[in-house]
Amino acid sequence: MKVRWTMIEKLRKELRELAEQQQRRDRVEQEIERLQQEESALWREEYQIRLRCTQAAGEIAALEQTSLRSLYYGLSGRKAQLLAEAQVRLREAEAEQRDIRNAMEECSLHLKGQEAARKGFGDLDRRYRETFCRAKELLVSQTGPDGAAARLESAIGELDRTLREIDRAIGAGGLALQAARRAAAELEDARRYGLLDLAGGGMVSGLAKHRKLDEARAQTEALRARVADFNSAMTDANLSLHLGQDRVEGFVRFADLFLDGWLVDWTVQRRMNDVAAEVRETEATLRTAVGRLESLHRTLTHNREELAGKLERLVLGEENGSAAPAVG
Numbered sequence: 001m002k003v004r005w006t007m008i009e010k011l012r013k014e015l016r017e018l019a020e021q022q023q024r025r026d027r028v029e030q031e032i033e034r035l036q037q038e039e040s041a042l043w044r045e046e047y048q049i050r051l052r053c054t055q056a057a058g059e060i061a062a063l064e065q066t067s068l069r070s071l072y073y074g075l076s077g078r079k080a081q082l083l084a085e086a087q088v089r090l091r092e093a094e095a096e097q098r099d100i101r102n103a104m105e106e107c108s109l110h111l112k113g114q115e116a117a118r119k120g121f122g123d124l125d126r127r128y129r130e131t132f133c134r135a136k137e138l139l140v141s142q143t144g145p146d147g148a149a150a151r152l153e154s155a156i157g158e159l160d161r162t163l164r165e166i167d168r169a170i171g172a173g174g175l176a177l178q179a180a181r182r183a184a185a186e187l188e189d190a191r192r193y194g195l196l197d198l199a200g201g202g203m204v205s206g207l208a209k210h211r212k213l214d215e216a217r218a219q220t221e222a223l224r225a226r227v228a229d230f231n232s233a234m235t236d237a238n239l240s241l242h243l244g245q246d247r248v249e250g251f252v253r254f255a256d257l258f259l260d261g262w263l264v265d266w267t268v269q270r271r272m273n274d275v276a277a278e279v280r281e282t283e284a285t286l287r288t289a290v291g292r293l294e295s296l297h298r299t300l301t302h303n304r305e306e307l308a309g310k311l312e313r314l315v316l317g318e319e320n321g322s323a324a325p326a327v328g
Contacts, residue, residue, distance in 0.1 A: 004138055004141070004142045005142065007138055008135055008138050008139055008142065008317075009317075011131055011134055011135035011138070012135060012315070012316055012317050014131050015128065015131055015132060015135060015315075015316055016316070018124060018127055018128045018131060019128070021121060021124055022124050022125070022128065024121075025118060025121040025124055028114055028117050028118050028121075029118060031114050032111065032114045032115060032118065035107055035110055035111040035114060036111065038107055039104065039107050039108065039111060042100060042103055042104045042107060043104070045100055046097065046100045046101065046104065049093055049096050049097045049100060050097065052089065052093040053090060053093040053094060053097060056086050056087075056089040056090035056093060057090055059082070059086040060083060060086045060087060060090060063079060063082055063083045063086065064083070132312070132315060135315050136149060136153070136311070136315045139314070139315055140153065148314055148319070149311065149314055149315065152307055152310060152311040152314065153311065155307055156304060156307050156308055156311065159300055159303060159304040159307070160304070162300060163297060163300055163301065163304070165233070166293055166296060166297045166300070167297070168233045169230065169233035169234050169293055170290060170293050170294060170297065171233075172226070172229045172230040172232075172233040172234075173230050173233075173234075173286055173289060173290035173293065174290065175226050175229070175230075176223065176226035176227050176229070176230045176286050177283065177286050177287060177290065178226075179219065179222050179223040179225075179226040179227075180223055180226075180279055180282055180283035180286060181283065182219050182222070182223075183216065183219035183220045183222070183223045183279050184276065184279050184280060184283065186215045186216040186218075186219045187216045187219075187220075187272055187275060187276040187279060188276065189215075189216070190213050190215070190216045190272055191272050191273065191276065213272075216272070216275075220275060220279065223279065223282070227282065227286075230286070230289075234289070
């Protein structure tokens with residue numbers, strides 16, 4: 001028993017050292033980010049100075065060459081003054097360019113040093129996780145299945161399983177929502193073509209309406225399948241959704257197409273309105289259910305983080321009751 005506690009204390013010391021190294025690494029990474037931002041700003045500033053150099057050199061070349069513009073400035077007595085001013089601007093810009101390039105070189109060297117320092121830390125996170133797992137396993141074996149570490153580990157494992165189930169349900173709910181929106185859009189198109197057909201659109205509008213009816217029926221069947229998947233994923237959450245009858249029967253389609261009967265037309269139109277209402281209701285129910293799942297996921301994630309923090313403090317010996325017993 002004493003040997004195990006000695007090993008646990010040794011691992012705790014190693015964990016504290018690794019945590020300190022992680023803090024130093026984090027500071028190095030912050031410095032790297034700052035230097036990268038500074039380097040980007042220096043590059044932008046150097047580009048603007050380079051433009052000024054190019055502009056001043058161009059003005060000097062234009063004044064020195066034989067041209068109508070140069071001749072005009074020479075006759076007016078302004079050439080010497082303009083040339084001197086351009087040369088001053090060029091010298092100033094070149095001096096600024098040298099300074100900025102020196103700053104860029106210094107920043108680059110500092111950045112390389114910090115990147116080398118970060119590389120020297122190695123894979124600290126992996127080493128911390130592995131050491132933490134060894135210390136946790138020893139602590140659990142030392143305190144037994146009824147100890148605080150074992151209970152916390154069990155609770156975290158149960159939360160992880162629940163969160164995975166909720167993730168699956170949220171994914172299935174999202175797919176069902178997409179299917180509901182597609183079905184609603186197809187039903188709306190079919191309804192518009194149906195109204196056009198009732199207004200005397202003729203054979204063309206009738207064919208278009210029935211094509212849209214087939215597409216709407218396919219989408220509602222796809223919605224039914226997605227809702228079934230969602231129901232399956234929601235079993236552990238004790239929630240379920242059910243769609244009512246949403247098929248447009250084949251005999252109605254054929255009678256409408258060939259007999260052109262007003263009663264059958266209105267039957268199809270009324271049925272489409274009913275199905276559209278069912279789809280909208282299903283979409284609203286799905287949205288509410290997915291929202292509840294997302295809220296539950298956030299709550300359980302927060303609970304898991306709290307338990308994980310408590311377990312970490314326990315393993316590190318920072319929680320009451322986690323220290324090795326005194327040996328007298």
